[in-house]
Amino acid sequence: MINWNNLDTLKSFDELKKVNRVELTKVMALExxxxxxxxxxxxxxxxxxxxxxxxxxxxxVLAALDNLAKEAQLAEKxxxxxxxxxxxxxxxxxxxxxxTRGQLGNKVEADGxxxxxxxxxEQKRIADFANKVHSGSIANAKGEKFTTVVQIGIGxxxxxxxxMYLALENWAKKNNTFKMEAKFISNVDxxxxxxxxxxxxVAHSLFILVSKSGTTLETLTNQSFVMDALKKAxxxxxxxxxxxxxxxxxxxxxxxxxxxxxxxxxxxxxYSSTSGVGGAVLSLAFGPDVFAQFLEGAAAEDKLAAxxxxxxxxxxxxxxxxxxxxxxxxxxxxxxxPYSQALSRFPAHLQQLDxxxxxxxxxxxxxxxxxxxxxxxxxxxxxxxQHSFYQLxxxxxxxxxxxxxxxxxxxxxxxxxxxxxTSQQKLCANVVAQIVAFALGKADENKNKxxxxxxxxxxxxxxxxxxxSLGALLxxxxxxxxxxxxxxxxxxxxxxxxxxxxxxxxxxLAHETEGALAxxxxxxxx
Numbered sequence: 001m002i003n004w005n006n007l008d009t010l011k012s013f014d015e016l017k018k019v020n021r022v023e024l025t026k027v028m029a030l031e032x033x034x035x036x037x038x039x040x041x042x043x044x045x046x047x048x049x050x051x052x053x054x055x056x057x058x059x060x061v062l063a064a065l066d067n068l069a070k071e072a073q074l075a076e077k078x079x080x081x082x083x084x085x086x087x088x089x090x091x092x093x094x095x096x097x098x099x100t101r102g103q104l105g106n107k108v109e110a111d112g113x114x115x116x117x118x119x120x121x122e123q124k125r126i127a128d129f130a131n132k133v134h135s136g137s138i139a140n141a142k143g144e145k146f147t148t149v150v151q152i153g154i155g156x157x158x159x160x161x162x163x164m165y166l167a168l169e170n171w172a173k174k175n176n177t178f179k180m181e182a183k184f185i186s187n188v189d190x191x192x193x194x195x196x197x198x199x200x201x202v203a204h205s206l207f208i209l210v211s212k213s214g215t216t217l218e219t220l221t222n223q224s225f226v227m228d229a230l231k232k233a234x235x236x237x238x239x240x241x242x243x244x245x246x247x248x249x250x251x252x253x254x255x256x257x258x259x260x261x262x263x264x265x266x267x268x269x270x271y272s273s274t275s276g277v278g279g280a281v282l283s284l285a286f287g288p289d290v291f292a293q294f295l296e297g298a299a300a301e302d303k304l305a306a307x308x309x310x311x312x313x314x315x316x317x318x319x320x321x322x323x324x325x326x327x328x329x330x331x332x333x334x335x336x337x338p339y340s341q342a343l344s345r346f347p348a349h350l351q352q353l354d355x356x357x358x359x360x361x362x363x364x365x366x367x368x369x370x371x372x373x374x375x376x377x378x379x380x381x382x383x384x385x386q387h388s389f390y391q392l393x394x395x396x397x398x399x400x401x402x403x404x405x406x407x408x409x410x411x412x413x414x415x416x417x418x419x420x421x422t423s424q425q426k427l428c429a430n431v432v433a434q435i436v437a438f439a440l441g442k443a444d445e446n447k448n449k450x451x452x453x454x455x456x457x458x459x460x461x462x463x464x465x466x467x468x469s470l471g472a473l474l475x476x477x478x479x480x481x482x483x484x485x486x487x488x489x490x491x492x493x494x495x496x497x498x499x500x501x502x503x504x505x506x507x508x509l510a511h512e513t514e515g516a517l518a519x520x521x522x523x524x525x526x
Contacts (some may be wrong), residue, residue, distance in 0.1 A: 005072075016064040037053040082306070096110075102299035148180060148181050155356075155498075160270065177290050270353045274295055323487050337379050339405065339428070346405075350377055369490070386430065
């Protein structure tokens, strides 16, 4: 039987708080660190490895975390989720993004259909469409091939797909799978759409409108903006646009689109990169085979996340260590630091994934909770971040746990030797140095140059960033966020916090304002 209990009612949480804290500067001392680096490491899918040697844990802490994971029934709750239980209590929905990339458990039926078959059918429809675009059988009014694809969407319809596209762009060019350049319009700020439209040849551009409900204000506004630009160029918008939406959306059967591809309410926006939301743009940009490899990597990581053994389940282990840092050690933030320029927008995606999922102060049943939940997430690629905010990370008054990501090889393959080492070797040397510098610090009589150390970090290491390893990386973080939501007994799959601002914005535009809302509206001449 599954029990959904608040964290502070679990006996194992009280026991965890009694375990002695680890002094990172001692356990990571250079003479001991080598053994620890080898010991505290667990394999992930697609050649990735999660190494947590520089975290403030030891065998006693890990045993206590394992007990808590068992009492909180994390593995059983994940099993409930992928077998089709109504896990999203706020919206009374199942949570099925795992089904977009494989069948982990039992057959799941909803809306009168097998949902795995539904997702596979839509993926095949997208693949067929992309192949026809690439072959030229679907073309513009003059019969000329489309060369650019532009995604119009916001939130999960933008952040994840954009991050995934950028992550694979150079890889695809190197491996001759690059088909079309992709651009993204998200912000309702007209400068965003204008900048993209001014950078492309609209006559050879295919636009993807992404809105599950078909009512998203920013997306529909940008649709109108783009349609106006197409008309001014003497083009028929209906021959340049497709939609990714739900079957019940007003966009589903509209004559404004060449074709519509479907998703459903069981996949939240921030979890939708492996659905048609990511599938359409990535299949058009790189080809359906590349998107299939991406799904394969995600599915492989999902299988590891289904393990009941925390020490063999990298997502659960990462989640529990992060929970420990938040709820026992009291750290408020986590920095995501990919030492890969291809992952330049990955921290922004994880910011939404984590903060929109676990930024909650009530439990799954709408009752107030008395403990902290999701951390603040931020990050930038290394080595750029080293010359930006690492000063605070090294010597600031707050300790910020760090999650590094690094790869042994670059995507481009060719590199040059400069002063005895290649650029990739310099990149990897920097991440290695940062892990040890944060952990050990450096004593100096000049307090301005003193580094206290004791700053915890983990790293996910891979051979190369490619479609499969990217899929595994994405699934790891999705599952980590899910497990932490289970520990906190919150609903990680709705986002009521984004609704109030939308409601008030509509009131402003309808001139139904008073008080401060009216006063601020006047400042902008609305």
